[in-house]
Amino acid sequence: MGIGLAQACSYYGLKFICVIDPKTTQQNIEILQTYGAEIDLVSEPDPATGEYLLARINRVKWLLHSIANSFWPDQYSNRYNALAHHRTMDEIVQALRRQVDYVFCATSTCGTLRGCSDFIRQQRLKTRVWAVDAIGSVIFGGKRAKRLIPGHGAAVTPALYRDGLADEYTQVSDLDCIAGCRRLVKAEAILAGGSSGAVISAIGRARPFIPPSAICVAILADRGERYLDTIYSDEWVNEHFGDVYESWREDAAPALELVAS
Numbered sequence: 001m002g003i004g005l006a007q008a009c010s011y012y013g014l015k016f017i018c019v020i021d022p023k024t025t026q027q028n029i030e031i032l033q034t035y036g037a038e039i040d041l042v043s044e045p046d047p048a049t050g051e052y053l054l055a056r057i058n059r060v061k062w063l064l065h066s067i068a069n070s071f072w073p074d075q076y077s078n079r080y081n082a083l084a085h086h087r088t089m090d091e092i093v094q095a096l097r098r099q100v101d102y103v104f105c106a107t108s109t110c111g112t113l114r115g116c117s118d119f120i121r122q123q124r125l126k127t128r129v130w131a132v133d134a135i136g137s138v139i140f141g142g143k144r145a146k147r148l149i150p151g152h153g154a155a156v157t158p159a160l161y162r163d164g165l166a167d168e169y170t171q172v173s174d175l176d177c178i179a180g181c182r183r184l185v186k187a188e189a190i191l192a193g194g195s196s197g198a199v200i201s202a203i204g205r206a207r208p209f210i211p212p213s214a215i216c217v218a219i220l221a222d223r224g225e226r227y228l229d230t231i232y233s234d235e236w237v238n239e240h241f242g243d244v245y246e247s248w249r250e251d252a253a254p255a256l257e258l259v260a261s
Contacts, residue, residue, distance in 0.1 A: 001075060002018045002020070002028070002032060002037070003028065003031055003032060003035070005018070005037075005073070006018065006031075006032050006035035006036070006037040007035055009035075009036070009037070010035045010036050015038070016035075016036070016037045016038065017037070017038045017040050017063060018032050018037045018038070018039055018040065019040045019042060019056045019059050019060050019063070020039060020040070020041055020042070020056070021041070021042050021043075021045075021052035021055070021056055022041070022043065022052070023052065023148065023150050024150075025226060025227070025229055025230060026229065027225075027226050027228065027229060028226055031226070040059065040063070042055045042056050042059050046058070046155075049144060049155055049156075050144075050146075051144065051155035052155075053154060053155040053156060054155065054156060057076075060072050075109045075111060076109050076110075076154075076156075076158040076159055076160065077158065077159030077160060078111075078160075079160075081109055081111030081114075081115070081160060082110070082111050082114040082115040082118065082160055083115060084111070084115060085111055085112045085114070085115025085116050085119070086115050086116075086118065086119045088112065088115060088116060088219070089103070089115065089116040089119040089120060090119060092116075092217055093123070093125065093127075096215060096217070098125065099215055100125070100127045100215055100217055101126070101127065101128065101210075101211075101214040101215045101216060102127065102128050102129075102130055102206075102210060102214060102215075102216040102217065103116055103120075103127055103128075103129050103130065103216075103217045103219065104130045104132060104199050104202060104203055104206075104216065104217065104218045104219065105129070105130075105131065105132065105199065105219040105221075106131075106132045106133075106151065106152035106195035106196070106198050106199055106219070106221060107131045107132065107133055107139060107152060107153075107166075107169075108151065108152045108153060108154055108158075108195070109154070109158050109160060110139065110158045110160040110161040110165065111160055112219060112221065113129065113131050113161075113165050113166060114160050114161070114162070114165055116129060116219075117129050117164075117165040117166065128167040128168065129165065129166050129167050129168075130166065130167065130168045130169065130170065130202065130206060131165070131166035131168070131169040131170075132152060132169070132170055132172060132195075132198050132199050132202040133152065133153055133169055133170070133171045133172075134147050134149075134152050134153025134171060134172065134173075134174075134198065135147075135153075135171045135172065135173045135174075136153060137152070137153030137154055137155070137171070138154065138155060138156065138157055139153065139154055139157055139158070139161060140166075140169050140171070142171060147174060148174045148230075148240060149174045149177045149178075149194040149230070149231065150194065151193060151194045151195035151198075151221070151222055152194070152195040152198050168206070170202040170205055170206065172198045172201050172202055172205075174240075174241075175241055176197070176198060176201035176202075177194045177195070177197040177198045177201065177231065178197060178231050178237055178241070179197065179201055180196070180197030180198060180199065180200035180201035180202075180204075181193070181194065181196065181197030181200070181224060181227070181231050181232070182197075182231075182232070183197075183200060184196065184197065184200050185224065185232075190220070190224075191223065191224035191225065191232075192220045192222060192223065192224045193221075193222030193223055193224050193226060193227050193231070194222065194227060194230075194231055195221055195222050196218075196220035196221060196222055196224075197231065199218050199219065199220060200218065203216065203218060
């Protein structure tokens, strides 16, 4: 989202300050700076939660108070975030002639989840929504824990969330994201980012519970080029996951064959 805002602000000649934390990749920082964004790094997590999200939000609120005529889109509670994804769901059902049994989407701000879910309810579609969350996220009542891969999950429950948005949900680990990304690029030549890998792994887990003839849609919201130094870097993965990842690689060949078929 930060890069998208940097693009828009560059085009319209607006000053843009992007508040980031140490999990932001160097590549993303360089892209932001190329678009002219000013980088504001929050180096310490929120003392109460140990997470960076609240620390970033508090920093944004301080900037709003300090800078005259400033604006924060606040993607965590802005209703236009969710409303924009009515169009997402509309395009999906139009492309598939309303024959959609399941939609899998990663959830963080809950904009995609709420927008798709609300559209489905309004149109009285039979589509079931399967949310993909992160282990360590609190959105669906999980216990807060450290996460390395951004793009899905949240340390606080977003204001856009409400009960009943998802018919089902699955929580996946950082390693699941990596596995999903690498399976996707190997089987389909799609280079996708962390939350997309989470969605692919969640579909793999859900497969036994889905009828063979069901039409499933996976929303892949991020590109993999921005994860070359993390998810797609063997050195980074081995540094953080070591033998656990090597064990997955040994067992991956049959799964890759299954995905490809």
